[in-house]
Amino acid sequence: MTQLSLCAIARNEENALPRCLASVKDVVDEMIVLDTGSTDRTVAVAEEWGAKVYHMKWCDDFAVARNEALKYVQGEWVLVLDADETLVPEIVPQLKQLMADPKNLVINLMRQEIGASQSPYSLVSRLFRRHNLIKFTRPYHALIDDSVIEILKQESHWNIVTLNPVAILHYGYQAEAINSLDKYTKARLMMEKFVEVHPYDPYVCSKLGALYIQIGQIKQGIKFLKQGLKSNQAEAPVLYELYYSLGNAYLKQGNFAKAQEQYQKAISQNILPKLKIGGYINLAGLLQNLGKLTTAKQLYEAVLKLDPNLAIAYYNLGMTLKGLKQYPEAIKAYQKAIELEPNNADAYQNLGVVYYQAGYLKESLETFEKAINLHQTKNPNAATKLRQGLKGIGINL
Template identity: 60%
Template sequence: MIVKNEEANLQKCLKSVQNIVNEMIVMDTGSTDRTVEIAQSFGAQVPYFKWCDNFSTARNAALKYVTGDWILVLDADETLEPKIIPQIRQIMNDENALVINFIRHEIGAAQSPYSLVCRLFRNHPKLYFNRPYHTLIDDSAIKLIKEESHWKVIDIPAIGILHYGYQPEFIKALDKYERARKAMEGFWKQNPHDSYVCSKLGALYLQIGQTEKGLKLLKQGLKANTADFKVIYELHYSLGNAYVKQQKIEQAVKHYQKAIAQPILPQLKLGAYNNLGGLLQAVGDIQNAKKAYEFTINIDPNFATGYYNLGMLLKEMGNLPEAVKAYQKAISINPEYAAAYQNLAVVFFKLGYLAESQEAFKQAIILHEIQNPEQAEKLRQGLKELGMLE
């Protein structure tokens, strides 16, 4: 791994692998906190690398210190999921296995909570990272497989990494958007037809409000891409998001449907199914919206957002008892789901369960106070006007 000022996260990360790996290489790029001390306390080798605004260069420098047969790559805001270890070890015994991909759970990412990542690969001299941001070994792996056809890339359809870096407080603290934009723009100017960077940079432009720039780049990525289904999915998914921002519903639906049609793991399609459901609900296609939400929870029974959206739809349909069940399921998965508590309270109120409604509203206010104080105050005032809160 490569790190800088990660004292808040590093211990949790290294603890998740300390009884699994044979050696730890923690490449420091200029920490001024306790990062180096924490890494060394786990027995890690901590070389120094002078930062040069290129993640691939730093990661490739770290590879030079590795002595083991296999390399696991983690970031400080990630942990390894122990349940996947038996599967990993079994595949590593395959003498033709070159790269092992598994699912990363994006904690805090309500819309697209899963991604497929390549983080475990053989210590092979022809495998290396490229791209300055969102670094990959994929290109070198593809090239090697063309040269030596016995090698295999194996996907494990199970969660292998928990990633906390997309929670709002992490993004704000690390200024990820700005750092990512600068790194990717430099690479894109030299590689304008790289569909992967078009996908990532285009999606980033949407996040920071530059929708037209994002649209242009995403369309360019589709023209350039003819092979990688994961990238094609992301391009169509982001185009759907862009057209939603522009209120062009028909185009958005088309791109979400094209994203869903890609032959990739179902878990990776949750965002497209969920957003498609929202669009269909907005235009009154209730039955197909319901199917889309049901797809999400069939794919992932722990997808709290799917249950919440299903609850909203059931409430709109007038099926209040089933809406209660959906909200309660969302809350059981995510006990800090303020909006689910608030809407559960509304349904309880409509059903005449006033005590239950009042209790759910109180819990919603407590959670909103932490997550969105303005919303908490708005809800509190509304309840006072109704006489439900003193």
Template identity: 55%
Template sequence: MKLSLCAIVKNEEARLAKCLNSAKSIVNEIVVLDTGSSDRTIEIAQNLGAKVYQFSWNNDFSTARNEALKYVIGDWVLVLDADETLTPKIKSQIRQVIEMPEYILVNLLRYEVGANQAPYSMVSRLFRNHPKIKFSRPYHAIVDDSISEILRKEPDWQIGHLEEVAILHEGYQQEVINKQDKFAKAKAAMEGFIATNPHDPYVCSKLGALYVESGKVAEGIELLQRGIASKQSNMDLMYELNYHLGIAYTRNQDIRKAVSYYQAAIKLVVMPILKLGAYNNLGNLLKALGDLRSAKSAYEMTIRIDPNFVTGHYNLGMTLKAMGLFMDAISAYQRAVQLNPHYADVYQNLGVVWLKIGNQKASLAAFNKAISLHEMNNPKEAIRLRQGLEEMGLL
């Protein structure tokens, strides 16, 4: 089976080479649709062997993605954005799965680089070059609607998924969002769509979450609840709607209701790794309510799902410290700094626990490490911590 990489781009000279090179060894062609670059994007794509086509941007991602599909000649299509890369480990699995005759779509697991919570999502980015597959929705364009329509008429097809992380995404880091004004672009595109599709659960979820993030909590809650009430959502989308309602009610200080939505999200039958954010946020709320035992169980579930989830180890350490289980807390903190040696808050809390059990030498070493890390990213906290240690006679 021949595999085509398909991407739409604009002014991506800084990231495009990394993206295309990550997949170049497993694809048979690279199709790049440029939507008006004024930098070296086109030159870079052509130098890497891509077929480059031009398209006038019209504020609709689905239109652009469908235009790009017109030029694909492979049997399967892999879609990446310039701020995404394919993981090396997934390449052999992709090659194997596209040889399986039963699949029309294979969902891929995406990891948000730098995300502190909910870092995983399933994305429909690997599919057959079927004439009826097309993207829909102007922002967060997806092929899922057309796939559902095909399955109604051709029920023998199946949808699969790969459980290993396939795509690394760097586009949702805060500095990238701010630079590219992503929230404003997303809001404008989705508000236009929801005006004529008021009960679309996918856009209710995405736009509702965006409203909550931007402070329009009441509007966000209304949209998220509308998405659930539509009864058109699949399990993954139902999880997302409940998860974002948990965030929304936390913003409203309605902790009990937030807990109920996180618990509803966790009960849904979706891949465990997608539940990471709900378990972590639930743990935070339970800890705030004083239910340390239940919070501990929630955090333990996060690291059972993903042993490399640094935030889970840190939060578990904080809970164990609050429970007076100091040696267990030290173990949790040490695992967190093994995974992320630059996590200043972990060293700071590790210093506190070492001090509580009387190991002043280890405590001072941890505090000094925290100070050196804070000096790079949070100088005020470094000064505050140093002054506190001096007042205690430790420095």
């Protein structure tokens, strides 16, 4: 009997797909890959890894493609991954235990967004029992949640459970994986088409509003985010996204009071604390810039309790401690940021400043030299600017 099936859609993913399939090959009983028009070796790669490959012409709708892929699944349970995602092996025993419970219908999984420093975690409904009424909706950021809600109205015996440890690693936010503005244009057009028919859908409004803010169209982004809030139908996770993105929009407009209000509304939502990290970091950064360093410090420390390996939180904490003139603590924070991101030139530069202010001249010179060398490879202008600044205080490097 086929217990667990991988279900994936892919197009031109010959480079990413092997890592994805390798992560599940010994976990699932079958691998289903729906190719939506690849012109590279995606199909051959999938077959080499033992996947069953099916084909469909791309129709600008992720939900349609995911539902087409579901037709070929034979497993009792379905694990949905994209080509740029991998399953964390340590989580498998917990997954199997939850799948063994006959009352469980959906297992929500924690996904870590590799390279997305400010919102490094998301919760996704990607592991579910095969049920003839489960289907994906929404053309972009497709999800099964709508159909699951309808099922529960008729079949209330099912459980929806959430697994807190990270289960999926998503590499789509790494710099080399982010495509040109064309990617955002396609996403925008798909979501706008959906919103024309469902103007107050809070989920799509949250995604579309965030996308507009990301590409610099702030007013348009705010319009869609407020539109999503008007529905009064958004559950806590979507409310968090709406308020968080509104905070980002007002911050970019320089409206700090409104930004702070939205961030506070976001982090007040009843969702898993790890999912609020972006809100905590952005609120702390805002307060830091307003000179409220003690409160910012407390927020960064709260973030590091949630994720002790988040480099940006150590870096920002170092900035805050430097402002408070707590130099020994600032040094430790910057050192930890560098340990996690060894090529972070800014962290070395700021650590050099703290060493200098604390009277550690030798360490300061060594650290500034490291910062200059790192800047030189990525941003020569920053290296030149740092040299000039140091020359102003009598340091020639």
